[in-house]
Amino acid sequence: MSLKRSELQINLATNIVIISVSMLFATLFMGYAIYRTSATVWPPMGISRISLVLPSLSTVVLFISSFFCYRVSKNIRKVNFPNAHRNLNLTIVFGVGFLILQGLLWNQMKNTGIYVSSGIFASLNYAFTWIHFAHMVAGLVGLIYLKRVLKPETINLQTKTKSVENFWYFLEIVWIIMFVTLFVF
Amino acid sequence: MNLLKMGVSSSWLDYLRPPQNISTTAHLIDDLFNYTTLMVTIYFILVCIGLFGFSYLYSRKRHKTPYYTYGNKKQHLIFTAFIGAAVFLSIDLNITRIANNDLMNSFWKFPDHKTEKVLRVEVMAQQWLWSFRYTGPDGEFGTSDDIVTNNDLRVPTNTKILFHLTAKDVIHSFFVPNVRLKVDTIPGRITRVWWEVNKPGTYDIACAEMCGTNHYLMKARLTVYTEEEFNKWLSGSTLLAANTNDPSDENLAWGWKWED
Amino acid sequence: MSGGYNEIHPEPTTFWSKYILSFDHKVIAKQFLWYGIFFLGVGGLMAILIRWTLANPGIPFPVLGNLLFPASGGVVPPDTYSMLFTMHGTIMIFYAITPILIGAFGNYCIPLMIGARDMAFPLLNMLSFWFAFLSGAVLLISFFVPLGAADGGWTSYPTLSTLIGSPGMGQTLWCVAIFLFGVSSTMGAVNYVTTVITLRAPGMGYFDMPLTIWGLWLTAILNAIFVPVLGAGVILLILDRVMGTTFFLAGASATSGSGDPVLFQHVFWIFGHPEVYILILPAWGIVSDLLSFFSRKPAFGAKATALSMTAVTVLSTLVYGHHMFTTQMSPLLTQSFMTLTMTISIPSAIFFANWLGTIWRGSIRFDSPMLFSLGVVFVFGLGGLTGLHLGTVTTDLYLHDTYFVVGHFHYTMAASVLLGGFAGIYFWFPKMFGRMMNETMAKIHFWGTMIPLNGIFFGMLIVGYGGMHRRIYNPFVYESLQRLIPVNNIITTSALLMGAFQLVFLYNFIASLLRGPKAESNPWQVGTLEWTIPSPPPHHNYDVIPVVKCGPHELGNPNLKTGRDFQYQTEELVEA
């Protein structure tokens, strides 16, 4: 049953969802701040930092993905659907690329002896990336949904695109904060 | 069989009393409690007067036609604002002030064992046991002459007693009803509490934080001695120290360097 | 000012789409209602078992005992006792009160009272119920796994709730259930907030909404913001239990890297304190409306009431630390939380005064919804005021984790919110099911609840001040507590009484449902929108979307010529 809805409703709902999810991440970051400030040495004794290569790469990939995502809505405003589809595909491809890089990151952490159960440092890195990963998957589902409805006759196409897009940007922002707090500092 | 137990207490007023006060600071808490109760009761009586009074006076029978008002006339707003202000000024401000003073002047004024006479005790809580550690003659913790007791805390009167507490497994809470004080014992950190008692006798120490199936059995005995009795016991137990402080017994091999 | 399309959806035809996977907010509301009443029964039964154990340690529980605990010959064993109060607390808060107050009334009242045809997102609405259902199922299953259900208290503090303290599967399932429940609540919240903002009937400004809607709306906002916080908390707890992370592990038993058990307490209460207002805000709203409806005069200072409820909502986010005074936070934090906690009593006192102002010089009808509302005023006075004893640090150092706290929050939740819920059920039953409930039985239910209830909860305050602490299987292993045995007996007797009278309610509810007298469209003679349409309302609620011309509390206006003593919100306001 498809219901006609106003843009206002869709935007409101999206924003509330984003607020909720950001509260979830805010809580995690609060925890991180507390562990970090209460720790005397960071990373704790006997644990080496995680090399910045993969995280940086992920950041770039995710950024490119968001860039194409931004193009999508522009194309739609210009009712240029072929391009919209192309850019949306690229958004998805790079999104998936990000997920793969995360997989590699976990693999690397394991190989450098950082196991999930080896202390608070590892706990934080794994938990953050896992939870962010889960939301990325949700975001991808949104993009794929968008791919299905990406045709002129869809009602509120622009608003729907904007919603998925905003969620995608939101996850990008969360990742950047993670990148800076978890990996750089 | 509960009917038999009914005889335990003499007058129904006893039920309304807290446990006997044995410390120099408990009265602060009792006074604040009574003050709050007094104020709160006044307001609650007001509420009841309104509630029951109006229900009686303005029931459909006695009061056919209601008074049509939104309650947004000037005097109405003043009335509600007044109630709000009254509650804040008469209750909140006072009890907050009193509580704050008590914290500043007593409960948070931790005695310093270098300058005054203080009995220091380290407390280790675990499922489901209280262990207490005294310095012994050398005045140092974590040495072989420490005196360690389990579920058995003995203290002198007229001496400030300063506790440093921690827990081995889960969170517990060190609760002495007769002193009205309670402090959580938390794995990985040290919490502090001090009090001074003045009534010799034996009392209950309880664990007040849910800590597993036998939480309800995690109780210790508090024995309050006069000072000379205490010193007698202490000197007696220094001999005991050797075997109560046995490093091979993991219940007894604990204790840390005391830092203020 | 309808910010959203509001057209009629197709009427469902099959049984399945009509009653099970229904998109209709009215059906979903009823599903939540049954769900809630069922769990109220389960949680209540547990309460009875708890009380029995406390008054008669070591004596088999009559009748059911041998069935439930054959191993111990009908006596509640200590570990089971821990599961009982843990699950009692969890079930009552998340699975009984929340579904009834927020799930049922929220879904039923919001669209009807603001003149909408349904929620903004019916599909989301349905999912919200089925997530709650799944969550409830997981919770019930957890009773039957080895080592039984969670037993660390509804607050489930680590490290007790980690593998150190509770190795069993139960605690993990508890976390999963709570997480699913959080998802359900958030979905509901998205829906409620959006609906209230966009689907109000033309002409209905925010202050023309009934206060019930205000309460539910504020609740939804708090839900959307703070439930995810608990979500994060339980995710980390699950990781600690399943994946071997060490967020909350510390001290001798923590093998690797040191986490912090107290962090969970912060996270839990950042959610937990708003949660208690999430529970009571709908009740406040309902009571504020009903007091006006049955005194036949406008709600006294309705605007002030709405605003002070908003103020409480804002303040409730800033006071959570008052649950953690005994963990020795930094003095500054402790003092700030004490002061902030106190400020909440100002808005509370204001709408309290407004409640009394509402019945002042009214023409009061003592129908059952009104009786329960007046009951709420009484018990919330007690519950709220005892909060002040707990709010000041020094007294809390003594009262924390004693039955005084238990008494306080039962007065606020188990009394205020429960009675508010009953008031709502008696009030909207005719609209929901098109039949009237039996008034005499309702009155019996009221007095049979109200009197024992105070026996229970005031008794708790007394034993609490007497020094009896919480969550103990047998208080009387402490010599110092044996003097309280008689009081505990009174509490237990009252609890049994109260439980028995709830069966009157249950009977009345079901009997009226089947063969109660038909209800006309407006049995209580009030003017809010839901009473302008037949009971029960048609599938699409309103044939034509109503246009609102006046506030929800237009009763007792002397200049009315209509022969009624109230006017519908759809009628032009008659000047007084």
Ligand code: HEA
């Ligand atoms: C619906 C639930 C609800 C509500 C509304 C409240 C309301 C309040 N609560 Fe409560 N509380 C709980 C549910 C609730 N609480 C629960 C569940 C717990 C325990 C959780 C656990 O540990 O398991 C708890 C625990 C709790 C604690 C921690 C105790 C401890 O564990 O040590 C504290 C401490 O400050 C507290 C304080 C307050 C205060 C100050 C209010 C204030 O909001 C009260 C404000 C109201 C008033 C002050 C009354 C106003 C009226 C008047 C003043 C009359 C006006 C006069 C006239 C009109 C004449 N509560």
Ligand code: HEA
């Ligand atoms: C809104 C929530 C709520 C409600 C309504 C209640 C209701 C009751 N509660 Fe509870 N309680 C809590 C929330 C609630 N409680 C919480 C959060 C805790 C803390 C848990 C913890 O420490 O972790 C707690 C803990 C708690 C304790 C402390 C346990 C301990 O610390 O050792 C006790 C002890 O007496 C108690 C008793 C009661 C009693 C006698 C009732 C009575 O009011 C019950 C009366 C109701 C009934 C008897 C059932 C009604 C029957 C029907 C509706 C019909 C039946 C329907 C069917 C069969 C389908 N509760």
Ligand code: CUA
């Ligand atoms: Cu230790 Cu409770």
Ligand SMILES: [Cu+2]
């Ligand atoms: Cu609180």
